[in-house]
Structure formats: structure tokens, C-alpha cells
Amino acid sequence: MDAVGIDIENLPVAYNGKVALHHASLHLTAGTICGLVGMNGAGKSTLFKAMMGFVRPASGRILINKLPIRSVQKQNLVAYVPQSEEVDWNFPVSVHDVVMMGRYGYMNLLRIPRSSDKSAVRQGLERVEMWQMRDRQIGELSGGQKKRTFFARALAQQGKILLLDEPFAGVDVKTDRMMIDLLITLRQAGQIILISTHDLASITRFCDQVVLINRSILAHGPTSEVFTEENLSRTFGGSVSDFSSAKECVLNKTQTFPHPSLPSGEGTRF
Amino acid sequence: MDLVQWFAAPLQNEFMVKAILVSALVGVVCSALSCYMTLKGWALMGDAVSHAVMPGVVIAYVLNIPLAIGAFVFGVGSVIAIGFIKSKTRVKEDTVIGLVFTGFFALGLVLVSKVKSSIDLTHILFGNVLGISDSDIMQTLIISVITLVTLAILRKDLILFCFDSTHARSIGINTVFLYYVLLSLLSLTAVAGLQTVGIILVVAMLVTPGATAYLLSDRFDHMMLIAMASGVFSSVMGTYISYHIDGSTGGCIVVLQTALFIVAMIFAPKHGLLARAKNSRTVGE
Numbered sequence: 161m162d163a164v165g166i167d168i169e170n171l172p173v174a175y176n177g178k179v180a181l182h183h184a185s186l187h188l189t190a191g192t193i194c195g196l197v198g199m200n201g202a203g204k205s206t207l208f209k210a211m212m213g214f215v216r217p218a219s220g221r222i223l224i225n226k227l228p229i230r231s232v233q234k235q236n237l238v239a240y241v242p243q244s245e246e247v248d249w250n251f252p253v254s255v256h257d258v259v260m261m262g263r264y265g266y267m268n269l270l271r272i273p274r275s276s277d278k279s280a281v282r283q284g285l286e287r288v289e290m291w292q293m294r295d296r297q298i299g300e301l302s303g304g305q306k307k308r309t310f311f312a313r314a315l316a317q318q319g320k321i322l323l324l325d326e327p328f329a330g331v332d333v334k335t336d337r338m339m340i341d342l343l344i345t346l347r348q349a350g351q352i353i354l355i356s357t358h359d360l361a362s363i364t365r366f367c368d369q370v371v372l373i374n375r376s377i378l379a380h381g382p383t384s385e386v387f388t389e390e391n392l393s394r395t396f397g398g399s400v401s402d403f404s405s406a407k408e409c410v411l412n413k414t415q416t417f418p419h420p421s422l423p424s425g426e427g428t429r430f
Numbered sequence: 431m432d433l434v435q436w437f438a439a440p441l442q443n444e445f446m447v448k449a450i451l452v453s454a455l456v457g458v459v460c461s462a463l464s465c466y467m468t469l470k471g472w473a474l475m476g477d478a479v480s481h482a483v484m485p486g487v488v489i490a491y492v493l494n495i496p497l498a499i500g501a502f503v504f505g506v507g508s509v510i511a512i513g514f515i516k517s518k519t520r521v522k523e524d525t526v527i528g529l530v531f532t533g534f535f536a537l538g539l540v541l542v543s544k545v546k547s548s549i550d551l552t553h554i555l556f557g558n559v560l561g562i563s564d565s566d567i568m569q570t571l572i573i574s575v576i577t578l579v580t581l582a583i584l585r586k587d588l589i590l591f592c593f594d595s596t597h598a599r600s601i602g603i604n605t606v607f608l609y610y611v612l613l614s615l616l617s618l619t620a621v622a623g624l625q626t627v628g629i630i631l632v633v634a635m636l637v638t639p640g641a642t643a644y645l646l647s648d649r650f651d652h653m654m655l656i657a658m659a660s661g662v663f664s665s666v667m668g669t670y671i672s673y674h675i676d677g678s679t680g681g682c683i684v685v686l687q688t689a690l691f692i693v694a695m696i697f698a699p700k701h702g703l704l705a706r707a708k709n710s711r712t713v714g715e
């Protein structure tokens with residue numbers, strides 16, 4: 161298979177006639193972690209939903225590996241973790257069951273797991289340190305553990321492209337670091353990771369590219385070039401608190417960017 | 431009267447043997463589907479569809495085609511109508527469901543009253559398992575096989591659909607198809623349930639066993655088995671009791687189901703009222 165790529169061209173997305181995202185164009189190629197930054201309501205989640213085919217763009221096109229999203233989904237190329245899981249936490253499924261759902265695309269009609277599915281699930285759970293809790297009913301987890309479970313499901317999908325909508329919201333520092341380390345390994349394996357986050361400080365630690373978004377894509381490129389004070393003030397529209405914290409990140413970025421190093425095997429297994 | 435006699439005596443009547451077997455089968459099928467209904471939060475939808483099939487059932491009677499076909503058309507039609515009205519007007523969903531199903535049901539009543547000679551309204555409303563005909567048994571059998579086979583094949587996909595339809599879509603599963611599968615099964619089992627407990631109570635068959643099992647288990651497969659067991663138990667015992675007390679069969683079945691639910695609600699090991707009270711006490715100490 162050729163190298164993976166995402167091509168989004170000239171995309172307006174509207175909800176009931178109200179435009180949420182004007183002309184967005186974006187091209188990503190293999191081996192990148194691209195941060196998606198913007199205020200609340202800027203259209204980050206909308207971009208993800210459009211990429212997954214959940215909202216239909218009014219015009220323009222989205223191709224993944226030069227294919228439309230419908231055919232891409234059938235090939236298990238894309239794993240998507242939404243901003244908030246709209247699931248019933250009392251549902252009678254275990255952590256292990258949930259992660260196994262990430263493998264359904266590989267299975268036959270009856271969805272009978274093979275040994276490759278079982279090992280992918282195990283690996284996913286071990287990577288987020290949830291293997292011990294695999295038999296828990298999902299409602300019996302903490303907020304961060306729930307996030308890790310759904311992240312493990314995305315890992316178990318073994319897609320070439322990972323779309324993560326605010327995966328770090330509400331997770332502790334340790335989990336945050338663990339996830340970042342995982343993402344960096346995945347980038348080295350040639351995956352494309354598009355990740356939205358409000359944690360501007362961490363962007364410079366692991367994103368090699370950033371997309372700044374405010375109802376349209378304002379800037380896109382290598383973090384060191386795009387993550388500037390001027391661009392951020394355009395993105396956040398002069399919003400004082402957002403801007404001051406953003407400024408701090410820009411000032412600090414020389415210390416942390418561009419090469420986040422892998423900490424030596426901190427409980428994660430590859 | 432001794433217990434063996436209590437169970438054996440009714441079986442001397444052929445109609446009782448048939449009634450017990452049919453209600454047991456309907457109990458299994460409705461209970462299996464009820465797990466999905468309760469988990470998907472479709473109780474109101476189940477109520478709506480089971481009532482909305484009424485005109486279809488009457489028309490099928492008149493045209494002398496299988497009731498299931500008429501029920502299917504009107505059951506699915508009612509849900510399409512609900513979806514259409516909801517999307518085109520500002521009226522809230524539960525209001526739309528309420529007005530559509532009562533509208534369909536009322537239409538069914540009018541139809542029944544105009545073709546009175548051939549149909550007994552009370553049999554549709556309250557069931558008539560003690561007098562079930564062989565062709566109705568055949569129909570129940572076919573519906574049961576279709577439903578159970580479909581649920582068995584699509585088990586994992588339907589669980590995923592009920593649990594996280596966003597993920598289902600994101601891995602390329604056709605959720606619209608699953609939606610209509612579930613809806614069609616609902617319409618079909620409404621007909622099967624109609625034979626035993628009648629249109630009014632069929633929603634109980636489609637909700638209560640699932641709700642009881644939901645309190646008793648945190649595993650889907652266990653939940654399914656418990657729901658089926660409680661469904662069969664209620665159906666069979668309800669039919670027996672109705673024979674002995676000479677009371678409404680549908681009523682006895684549903685009263686038993688409700689009783690089982692109440693027992694589960696109080697005594698369920700983890701999610702029951704007693705367990706919860708005990709837990710909060712230990713926390714308080």
C-alpha cells in the first residue's frame with residue numbers, strides 16, 4: 161500500500177444552514193502528529209465529524225489515501241475517538257468487550273475474534289495500563305480510565321490514521337505523558353495523528369505540525385513556524401486569558417520543541 | 431390439590447398444551463428482543479410500534495394475508511411517520527410518538543368496528559392464546575425463527591449499535607440497516623406477542639424481562655439468558671395460573687413478569703435496593 165495521506169479541500173460544513181466551518185483545506189502525509197487548536201466553537205469537532213462522514217460538507221472533498229471516507233472505514237484505516245463518548249455507562253459490557261469492538265472491522269459477520277484480534281486487544285489495554293481492569297463493567301471506571309479504555313480501542317483498531325478529539329481532557333499528568341509517548345511511537349511507525357487539544361503547553365512537546373482553526377483554517381504548518389504569538393492571537397480573537405496562556409507557551413517553546421525524546425520504557429510496552 | 435396434579439391436569443386439554451408451548455416460545459422471543467429494547471432505551475418506541483400495528487393487523491385479516499405483513503408495514507410506517515414529523519416540525523419527540531401511535535391505534539379501532547363480523551376486538555386487545563388456531567401457531571413459529579436467527583447472527587453488531595452507534599459508523603457498519611432490522615423485529619414480535627397477551631400488554635413482554643435481567647447482570651450474555659428464563663417462566667406459569675383461576679392469560683403473564691421485576695429490584699445482588707442500602711450503610715460506618 162502507498163503511504164497514507166489525508167487531503168481535505170475547500171470544505172464548508174454547515175449545521176442546518178448555519179456555517180460552522182468555512183473553506184478548510186488540509187493536507188497531511190505519513191508520520192506526523194498534527195495538533196488542532198482553536199477556541200470553543202471554533203469547529204474542531206466539526207472538522208473531525210466531517211472527516212468521518214458524520215456531517216456532510218456542502219461542497220469540497222475529503223479523501224483519505226485518495227479514497228472517500230466510506231471505503232476507508234471498511235478498510236480499518238481510520239480510528240476515531242470522539243470528544244465525549246455518548247454511551248450509556250451502565251451498559252452491560254466490560255472494558256475488554258469495549259476494546260474488542262475496535263476489532264469488529266477485521267472480523268466476519270458473526271464477529272468471532274481470532275487470535276490476532278485477541279492479541280491486539282491485549283496489547284491496546286496493556287499500552288494504556290488497563291489490562292488489569294479488563295473485566296470491569298465500564299461504568300465502574302474513573303473518568304480518566306474511561307478515556308484510556310476508548311483510547312485503547314482506537315489503538316486496537318491498528319489504523320494508519322488516528323483522529324483524537326481532546327483525548328487529554330480530564331486525565332492526570334501520568335496518563336497524559338503515557339498517551340503522548342504512545343502517540344510519538346505511532347508517529348515513528350508512520351501513522352498520521354490529528355489531535356485537538358486545549359492544552360497549549362503540551363502542543364509544543366509532541367506536535368510537529370499545528371492547525372490553527374477559528375471557523376476556518378487560519379494557519380497550518382510546522383509547529384515552530386505556525387505556533388507564533390501573532391497567529392495565536394488571531395486564533396483566539398484577543399480573548400485575554402486564552403491569549404496570555406498561549407503567549408507563555410510560545411515563549412517556552414524553544415525549550416521543549418522540536419524533538420520530544422522518548423522516556424525510557426515508563427511502564428509502557430511496545 | 432397436589433402439585434403434580436396442578437401441572438399435569440391442564441395438559442389433558444390439547445388447547446392448553448398448545449397455549450403453553452406458544453406462550454413459552456413468545457416469551458423467549460420477546461425476552462430476547464427486550465434486552466435490546468431496554469438497552470437502547472426504546473421502551474416508548476416499543477409501546478408505539480406495538481399499538482401502531484393495529485390497523486395493519488385488521489387490514490391483513492380482511493385481505494386474508496398473514497397478520498405479520500400488515501403489522502410490519504404499519505409498524506415500520508409509524509416509525510417513519512414519527513421521524514418525518516419530528517424532523518419537519520418543532521414538536522418534541524415524545525409528543526410526536528404519543529400522537530402518532532394513538533392515531534394509528536384509533537384508526538385500527540375504527541376498522542375493527544366496521545369489519546366486526548370476522549374479528550373479535552377483545553382477542554386483538556387482550557390476546558387469545560387459549561383459543562389460538564393452528565395457522566396462528568405456524569405464524570408465531572415463523573416469526574420466532576426469523577427473530578431468533580437474526581438476533582443470533584447480528585448479536586455483536588446490535589450490541590455495538592445500542593452501545594455506541596458512533597463507533598459502529600466509524601468502522602463502516604451500516605447503522606441505518608441495523609436500526610431498521612431492530613424496528614422490523616419489533617413489529618414482527620409485536621404480532622407474536624399480540625396472540626398471547628394482546629396489543630395492550632405486548633409492550634410489557636418487550637420491556638420487563640430485559641429490565642429485570644438488567645438489574646441482575648453486568649454481562650450482556652448473562653442478561654440475555656436471565657431475560658429469556660424469566661420470560662419463559664412467566665409465560666408458562668402465567669398460562670397455568672390463568673387456567674386454574676380462570677382469569678386473563680395475558681394479565682397473569684404480565685403480572686408474573688412484573689412480580690419478578692419487583693423481586694429483582696429488591697434483592698438483586700449488586701443493583702438491588704437491599705444491596706444498595708447495605709453499601710451506603712457500610713460507607714456510612
Ligand SMILES: Nc1ncnc2c1ncn2[C@@H]1O[C@H](COP(=O)(O)OP(=O)(O)OP(=O)(O)O)[C@@H](O)[C@H]1O
Nearest residue numbers: 175176180198199200201202203204205206207243
Ligand atoms: N450538531 C450541531 N448542530 C448545530 N450546530 C452545531 C452542532 N455541533 C456544533 N455546532 C456548532 O458548530 C460550531 C463548531 O462546533 P464544534 O463542536 O466543532 O466546536 P469545537 O471547536 O469542537 O469546540 P470545543 O472546543 O468546545 O469542543 C459551534 O458554533 C457549534 O455551536
Ligand SMILES: [Mg+2]
Nearest residue numbers: 204205206243
Ligand atoms: Mg469539540
